[in-house]
Ligand SMILES: Cc1ncc(COP(=O)(O)O)c(C=O)c1O
């Protein structure tokens with residue numbers, strides 16, 4: 001973790017007893033405007049179990065099993081091929097993209113669902129580089145990135161004859177220049193939970209004439225993103241974390257409307273053709289968001305995602321952010337009270353403007369600590385070396401969960 005700045009946990013209020021913190025948790029739960037959303041999810045029967053890994057795999061929304069059963073039995077089992085037209089299968093990638101769009105601050109017609117985040121990173125980086133022109137010969141990539149983005153950006157750079165330059169998100173505004181074709185940045189660092197300055201990096205990229213590509217895996221469904229308002233050019237993200245789409249659910253790709261006509265996909269499958277059923281030998285791309293499609297989508301996962309997204313009906317993403325910050329603040333406060341001083345170090349910035357929806361705590365023996373936590377029902381995860389990660393999904397995480405998780409953590413590291 002040498003490259004990660006360590007932040008000490010802030011001094012918080014005077015010592016509190018478990019009973020005080022439990023009372024405070026109940027008070028916060030009582031005032032929680034999103035509390036009713038919890039019932040929309042399948043969670044553990046045992047109150048001892050606390051799921052804090054929704055930043056890796058979100059919980060199952062209750063609506064999904066019945067919807068999937070219907071899709072299998074009726075749309076596939078009975079309707080078969082007719083479902084492409086009569087059950088809306090063909091348009092599902094754009095239709096479901098439009099359900100995600102408001103959560104990431106996009107007007108309709110700019111988000112398409114399909115493929116994996118990795119594949120969409122590749123499409124976006126090559127697409128941006130092709131639009132940037134020959135004289136721009138470098139791609140900036142987040143040096144602290146989730147690895148897959150770095151691997152794909154390197155391949156995209158090699159295929160397009162560009163040089164890949166890894167720089168930290170903080171260095172990006174100064175590093176971007178007239179040679180830069182595209183900048184690929186994570187909105188939140190998967191390891192530390194740090195929220196990067198997407199508006200600032202986007203503005204710097206644009207001032208230098210470069211395109212900005214954002215990876216929203218750790219922010220879509222966790223906080224307001226404002227893609228349209230901030231001028232982000234391209235964005236990708238997965239749907240199995242805070243969007244609760246299920247294991248391997250399709251990712252999304254945002255193509256800003258003004259770039260759609262010029263987008264030159266490196267994966268021009270027939271579903272991105274202007275007239276797919278023309279079945280012509282020549283490729284002619286769709287001039288709208290369909291340009292982001294490739295081939296036949298994974299309909300079962302896609303329709304499970306569509307059902308999962310119903311939990312967002314009527315939810316204000318600003319309220320989600322407020323609760324997320326309250327959850328992470330309360331967790332840090334409880335950990336401060338329960339863990340022996342100096343045993344854990346908070347790697348996640350304490351500043352709200354720089355915090356996503358997870359808390360990462362450094363401790364040398366993170367791996368056995370997390371194994372013990374999981375055996376006691378507190379499910380987070382760890383990332384080598386030494387980082388305990390706890391993800392807070394505001395739609396289903398309660399303050400009571402948070403207090404219990406911190407208390408058990410205190411026992412385990414005590
Ligand atoms: C920031 C980020 N990008 C990409 C991915 C994964 O991409 P994929 O779904 O293609 O495996 C993850 C998590 O797995 C991630 O955290």
Ligand SMILES: Nc1c(O)cccc1C(=O)C[C@H](N)C(=O)O
Pocket residue numbers: 055056057146190191217
């Ligand atoms: N995508 C994952 C997978 O295919 C297997 C196990 C975990 C994941 C994850 O989502 C990890 C996650 N992106 C992370 O932040 O580390």
